[in-house]
Amino acid sequence: MNIVIVGLSAGGLSCLKTLLKYSKDINITAITNEDRIYSRCLLTYLLGRELGEKDINIADINDFRQINLITGKNVTEIKREKKTIVLEDGKEISYDKLILAVGADPLRPTYTKEENNVFTLRYLREAVKIEKRLKNSVVVVGGGYVGIKSAYGFYKRKVYTTMVVTSPYPLSVTADEETGRVVEKELIKMKIDLKLKSDVIDISKKEGLAKVTLRDETEIHCDAVIVGKGVKPNIKLAKNAGLDCENGILVNEYLQTSDKDIFAIGDCAESFDIIRKERYINAIWPVAEEQGYFCALNILGRDVSYPGSISMNSLKMENFHLITAGLLKGDGIKTHTLWHKNKNQFRKIALKDDLLVGVAFLNNPEDAGVYVNLIKKGDTRISNPEEFLTTTPVSYYKI
Numbered sequence: 001m002n003i004v005i006v007g008l009s010a011g012g013l014s015c016l017k018t019l020l021k022y023s024k025d026i027n028i029t030a031i032t033n034e035d036r037i038y039s040r041c042l043l044t045y046l047l048g049r050e051l052g053e054k055d056i057n058i059a060d061i062n063d064f065r066q067i068n069l070i071t072g073k074n075v076t077e078i079k080r081e082k083k084t085i086v087l088e089d090g091k092e093i094s095y096d097k098l099i100l101a102v103g104a105d106p107l108r109p110t111y112t113k114e115e116n117n118v119f120t121l122r123y124l125r126e127a128v129k130i131e132k133r134l135k136n137s138v139v140v141v142g143g144g145y146v147g148i149k150s151a152y153g154f155y156k157r158k159v160y161t162t163m164v165v166t167s168p169y170p171l172s173v174t175a176d177e178e179t180g181r182v183v184e185k186e187l188i189k190m191k192i193d194l195k196l197k198s199d200v201i202d203i204s205k206k207e208g209l210a211k212v213t214l215r216d217e218t219e220i221h222c223d224a225v226i227v228g229k230g231v232k233p234n235i236k237l238a239k240n241a242g243l244d245c246e247n248g249i250l251v252n253e254y255l256q257t258s259d260k261d262i263f264a265i266g267d268c269a270e271s272f273d274i275i276r277k278e279r280y281i282n283a284i285w286p287v288a289e290e291q292g293y294f295c296a297l298n299i300l301g302r303d304v305s306y307p308g309s310i311s312m313n314s315l316k317m318e319n320f321h322l323i324t325a326g327l328l329k330g331d332g333i334k335t336h337t338l339w340h341k342n343k344n345q346f347r348k349i350a351l352k353d354d355l356l357v358g359v360a361f362l363n364n365p366e367d368a369g370v371y372v373n374l375i376k377k378g379d380t381r382i383s384n385p386e387e388f389l390t391t392t393p394v395s396y397y398k399i
């Protein structure tokens with residue numbers, strides 16, 4: 001059997017390793033347009049100079065001599081009728097099963113121009129350029145996880161940081177206000193100049209620096225600007241090949257696309273979300289990894305259905321540690337928080353009617369795993385939230 005994997009990051013690598021572990025009898029070609037296999041999650045540590053380029057490697061290209069590994073090349077087309085993929089140099093490679101693990105690209109508002117020192121942060125090549133440009137000051141646009149983690153990296157490096165956030169509090173897309181406000185407090189404590197309810201309207205270049213103009217006409221001059229305004233799944237290859245796509249490439253419970261011989265996993269794939277009970281993209285590393293694993297088993301004929309995903313995130317900055325999972329806001333969702341103010345800790349649950357749909361832990365990560373599993377079960381009902389928050393959650397497992 002000829003297997004072709006396009007993209008070799010969280011999803012593609014996990015799929016490749018699983019295939020290699022469970023079958024010796026397959027020909028695998030893996031193609032990536034990058035030349036290294038590294039953790040994107042660690043890019044902000046590179047910006048903060050806490051880690052070097054080599055520290056973020058998660059696999060060595062030389063580890064995969066038993067497969068046909070192609071690096072630094074784009075796949076430009078899928079020819080479904082011939083069951084081949086086409087590389088940018090015109091070379092065609094045939095497949096029996098094809099896995100698309102092509103991830104997502106950052107959203108780039110029109111002012112995102114590298115010639116004006118404005119960058120996005122998704123790829124190592126971008127982190128290296130940002131790292132080189134930075135001396136004294138930076139502007140981070142966006143108050144999501146990538147923006148906040150970048151700001152923390154700059155704080156570690158003692159680079160003066162301004163954060164421009166459209167919404168009234170950080171993490172507003174995923175977190176409830178109370179959780180967002182604790183993050184806000186922490187950023188202020190780190191002396192980050194946080195500009196909430198603010199927007200960038202233009203960025204130009206003046207005397208070698210980026211000149212950022214905000215909606216209220218404030219001007220900020222800085223070495224570089226990092227734009228963290230979200231991502232868009234890479235669906236072009238799939239769409240051009242006639243595969244069903246919406247926001248991402250649509251997949252069934254076996255992670256198959258609308259063509260049974262083509263699979264999609266990770267940030268490019270729209271698969272089942274356990275809480276939303278519909279297709280959604282939870283664009284996080286562990287979801288891409290577990291989908292890579294399930295996809296490989298299905299290709300090897302094990303017929304295992306992927307149970308679905310939930311979102312999960314962890315934010316660690318000095319002594320501040322926030323873990324969130326599932327949904328914390330949305331229609332009909334109500335949160336309940338147990339605070340230990342003297343320890344600056346809380347434990348929070350989010351319920352939709354009485355169904356557990358989300359959790360957040362501030363500075364007490366110990367129980368997070370148990371709660372996450374209760375959310376993933378998809379049927380944990382809590383009639384007395386106050387009691388639940390003070391008892392051991394293990395008792396909620398149905399035996």
Ligand SMILES: Cc1cc2nc3c(=O)[nH]c(=O)nc-3n(C[C@H](O)[C@H](O)[C@H](O)COP(=O)(O)OP(=O)(O)OC[C@H]3O[C@@H](n4cnc5c(N)ncnc54)[C@H](O)[C@@H]3O)c2cc1C
Nearest residue numbers: 007009010011033040041074075102103266267283284285
């Ligand atoms: C700065 C940053 C911090 C993050 N921190 C966290 C975190 O703390 N926790 C967490 O869970 N998640 C985090 N994430 C998100 C996480 O990195 C992604 O969810 C994860 O990388 C998705 O993996 P993937 O394999 O689906 O896609 P990607 O990692 O996007 O990899 C896709 C690969 O395919 C390649 N490719 C695309 N198109 C083609 C083509 N046509 N031909 C050949 N190759 C192609 C791409 O270049 C890339 O190498 C972070 C992301 C960023 C950017």
